[in-house]
Amino acid sequence: MSLRVDDLTKRYGEVAVFAHVNLTVADGEFVAIVGESGVGKSSLLNCLAGLDDWQEGRVLHDGIDLGTLDESARAHWRRQALGFVFQAFHVLPHLDVAQNVALPLMLLGIDDHARVDAMLAAVGLAGLGSRLPAQLSGGQLQRVAIARALVHRPRLLLADEPTGNLDPSTASQVMDLLLSQVREHGTSLVLVTHSAAAAARADRVLHLKADGLSEAVDRH
Ligand SMILES: Nc1ncnc2c1ncn2[C@@H]1O[C@H](COP(=O)(O)OP(=O)(O)O)[C@@H](O)[C@H]1O
Ligand SMILES: [Mg+2]
Numbered sequence: 001m002s003l004r005v006d007d008l009t010k011r012y013g014e015v016a017v018f019a020h021v022n023l024t025v026a027d028g029e030f031v032a033i034v035g036e037s038g039v040g041k042s043s044l045l046n047c048l049a050g051l052d053d054w055q056e057g058r059v060l061h062d063g064i065d066l067g068t069l070d071e072s073a074r075a076h077w078r079r080q081a082l083g084f085v086f087q088a089f090h091v092l093p094h095l096d097v098a099q100n101v102a103l104p105l106m107l108l109g110i111d112d113h114a115r116v117d118a119m120l121a122a123v124g125l126a127g128l129g130s131r132l133p134a135q136l137s138g139g140q141l142q143r144v145a146i147a148r149a150l151v152h153r154p155r156l157l158l159a160d161e162p163t164g165n166l167d168p169s170t171a172s173q174v175m176d177l178l179l180s181q182v183r184e185h186g187t188s189l190v191l192v193t194h195s196a197a198a199a200a201r202a203d204r205v206l207h208l209k210a211d212g213l214s215e216a217v218d219r220h
Helices: 041-048 071-081 097-107 113-122 138-150 168-185
Strands: 003-012 015-025 030-034 056-061 082-085 156-160 188-192 204-209 212-215
Touching (some): 041 156, 041 188, 082 138, 097 113, 113 138, 138 156, 168 188
Parallel strands (some): 015 212, 030 204
Antiparallel strands (some): 003 056
């Protein structure tokens, strides 16, 4: 899917978070967004997902202007087209691993155990479907979250510091897996990260500042 952001400005009350953000992401492209803590990276991703509102500008997915959709149309679009991975996993503790991964399919009325099992195998969790999240490591929990974000084959994946709670070696394995999945399926990826190693793997790295998004300058 292609994503275009035109001159986006976000404020909380009177406080401007970012202004004049422009961005295009081509079908299948991987764009990393870096920036200081508090500069609005999470807020920007939430706007791209239509989970938060903005004050000026437009967010277009495949030409569809998110700003023109009401809440239920946005929710419908998200269920079909979007996957989201958070730093803190957000796996539901009372559902087992397979049930967590099956959630997006359930919301679409699809009952497909084989697809859930295949997704678990693809993220290295074959055979762990009946475990509860409390019985998994951090790296495994993030694999569950990645499987859940991709099981419905979204065209766009948004990831907010998905390796931020993982040790470097686990982080690198989780990035490998995330990238192999998005590359295999041609999913577009917008990844917010503090990790230079993760950003280095992107097709493009952009730097978010209060006055907009620009190509990150590599000074090395
Ligand atoms: N719901 C909210 N209401 C008011 N201010 C918020 C809210 N969410 C975030 N902020 C503020 O907006 C700024 C950007 O936050 P955030 O998007 O989380 O930044 P980042 O992800 O880059 O660390 C911060 O100053 C934060 O305190
Ligand atoms: Mg954040």
